[in-house]
């Protein structure tokens with residue numbers, strides 16, 4: 001990217017919350033790395049450059065680096081977001097990065113969202129429940145095109161954990177399923193292939209670790225990188241569950 | 248030394264590995280999946296455009312069936328594919344889509360009535376049939392005669408991977424996340440599992456299994472400019488190669504996708520062109536029809552990528568701050584379409600380029616995209632030389648893509664191969680052949696060897712920097728082993744890659760701990776990646792012809808006479824600096840579709856002497872069966888159904904072909 005030529009690049013100061021729980025001598029502390037900005041620089045590029053040139057021990061997670069896989073959720077100037085698609089030019093010269101809260105810390109910016117999400121999936125049974133056996137040679141069940149699109153809309157969640165990190169309840173209640181979980185329930189609820197009833201869903205989320213734990217602060221809605229309609233979905237599931245609870 | 252026992256060890260939690268594990272689990276075997284990352288973050292999630300299966304529901308897919316899909320795939324492969332495997336694949340793909348539908352994938356559906364689409368730069372109205380309303384629809388993709396690519400907007404891989412991964416959870420299959428298989432355990436004839444490193448604690452554990460399945464995806468990261476995820480470093484293929492026994496097939500067959508955004512290389516889907524997007528040059532001229540009058544922007548990827556580079560070389564590229572590129576124009580599709588069917592594309596353009604593709608042109612240039620080569624197996628997915636070792640998905644070469652794979656055929660392959668190989672793995676596990684007969688002593692030897700290698704890296708006083716070696720390798724591969732290849736450039740690459748391999752034995756680390764250590768990971772992986780890079784470069788140097796994605800400027804013709812063969816690479820000696828290459832002939836006399844012109848790309852090729860004879864035989868068979876149905880004719884030309892696991896045999900129902 002040398003062709004950038006005449007443009008004067010900014011000197012960034014990237015402060016990172018460092019802590020390696022694997023290392024008994026490690027204490028949480030902020031460490032600041034100076035870095036010359038480049039054209040089109042993302043936090044993905046910036047962090048890799050820091051690791052290659054300044055500190056080989058720095059831990060963070062990237063996979064697709066295209067905003068699709070949800071690996072790189074972190075607090076960027078205090079706000080949960082995907083680092084790979086955050087351009088440094090949209091940020092000030094001083095940038096602070098910290099790991100997502102709530103999730104188990106692996107080291108530095110790396111957190112164990114995978115473990116949390118698997119536990120959530122197991123608990124909410126985030127798969128189609130049916131007793132109908134399908135004959136794979138036969139034509140598929142029909143579905144209204146509009147409904148397929150509505151399901152996809154909710155299916156777009158990438159389990160990045162940003163909504164959980166932004167959630168007041170999740171920080172207080174260890175077992176709260178978060179907006180990610182409630183959105184899954186909404187997704188399966190509108191899917192006619194899933195034969196679970198409202199009673200079944202109530203069993204899963206009809207308590208304070210589920211939809212009634214939500215304090216409607218809606219931090220989740222504002223930070224979702226996929227812009228899922230979390231506010232509407234939480235309200236929808238809550239309405240259904242209140243009705244169930246009154247039965 | 249900790250040992251974990253299981254029936255099936257699946258290395259890789261992408262679509263292929265998950266489906267294979269589910270298959271084995273459903274047959275009553277215990278399976279453990281290893282993955283570098285949470286499985287839903289595997290690169291399968293990044294597939295945007297869709298999955299090919301000949302359902303024939305959409306009006307533009309009418310008349311589609313296995314035969315058409317078969318021909319497209321074989322032509323796409325430039326006749327490098329194993330045609331029986333292609334038949335197995337096309338026959339199972341509709342079943343795979345339907346299984347995923349039952350598992351919750353919200354496939355886009357046919358909406359009856361008129362709708363406007365863009366075809367060849369024109370807005371036209373097509374009318375979907377009443378009878379197809381609500382069935383799974385399809386979009387157009389490159390190199391296909393029919394609209395066959397099933398999709399969920401442009402998040403197809405995501406929707407598939409989440410449904411699949413949740414099925415694995417439903418089947419209580421454990422996934423050991425953040426673990427990496429770093430060596431296979433074997434006795435020279437049988438594979439018994441792997442030595443696995445925990446990427447967080449650094450601990451090494453021996454996993455012993457009846458069957459070991461490599462489903463680790465592609466190795467795109469041996470290139471600098473690639474659409475692949477940063478974890479796509481080919482470690483599964485590499486550890487198979489390092490056994491010295493298992494072979495890698497056709498490693499020189501590397502696909503470059505036409506539309507990586509420039510310069511980042513992030514992919515925007517072929518669906519952009521499938522849905523009607525155009526490629527424009529620096530003068531905003533639509534240049535593809537000049538080169539490819541038949542298929543234009545929708546010729547196969549190898550052809551489109553070459554034409555783009557050719558056009559840029561001719562000085563017709565657009566000049567940007569980071570260099571030359573061409574433009575992708577999807578403005579013609581309209582905002583509503585972009586925001587509904589190409590929303591990932593919209594996000595990518597917005598976040599990484601700051602452009603709005605509904606109104607702006609998108610700068611694109613070909614980028615490494617897909618590895619046709621991989622662990623060579625037979626049609627059951629089992630290595631032909633190392634028993635108990637299976638492979639499926641992008642990591643494998645069973646060989647359905649030959650020298651070029653069609654868009655949409657890969658996610659289809661991952662699921663289909665997972666289904667088929669999962670069954671064969673279960674069959675293997677059910678047989679006494681699969682008994683774990685290895686001694687603990689030998690297991691310990693493997694464990695100690697790997698442990699010693701890691702210690703050696705950590706304690707090394709070497710002076711080489713792992714990152715520097717890796718970047719040099721990536722640069723070399725992109726500049727010398729890319730879309731246009733020549734003997735000289737390949738030779739230079741092979742020489743320097745060998746030097747890098749030797750240097751990589753002298754890496755020193757700045758950060759010397761055993762637990763979670765990204766630099767250590769780069770160090771041991773780059774040693775392996777260099778071997779893969781050498782398989783690619785050396786294979787490309789030896790193959791003095793052009794076929795599919797492998798294009799030699801000094802040998803521009805496809806040469807069936809001398810090169811209708813599959814390259815097999817092995818790495819017998821640990822200190823070797825080159826792979827050992829062998830070749831496996833493809834037998835034209837057993838082909839259903841003998842070599843010919845693909846329908847796009849170059850028309851001149853050197854015929855194989857058997858081609859004419861086989862053509863004549865085929866004519867004769869077809870004439871003698873003139874009144875028979877397509878199934879009978881196909882069966883007479885090349886039997887395949889007996890090769891499929893029983894569970895997946897049988898025809899596929901379509902609107903025009905109702906099963907009783």
Ligand SMILES: Cc1cc2nc3c(=O)[nH]c(=O)nc-3n(C[C@H](O)[C@H](O)[C@H](O)COP(=O)(O)OP(=O)(O)OC[C@H]3O[C@@H](n4cnc5c(N)ncnc54)[C@H](O)[C@@H]3O)c2cc1C
Nearest residue numbers: 259260261263283291294296297428464640641655657658
């Ligand atoms: C950007 C992009 C878009 C694409 N779009 C399409 C499309 O629209 N249609 C299509 O058909 N194809 C598409 N492809 C291709 C297709 O997505 C891939 O070929 C396919 O998903 C690969 O699936 P897989 O299961 O083989 O491997 P992957 O999904 O790559 O999974 C590999 C798994 O192996 C694990 N792993 C790797 N090494 C190790 C190790 N040593 N130890 C333990 N675990 C390991 C990883 O953690 C991961 O879980 C696209 C590819 C890219 C790059």
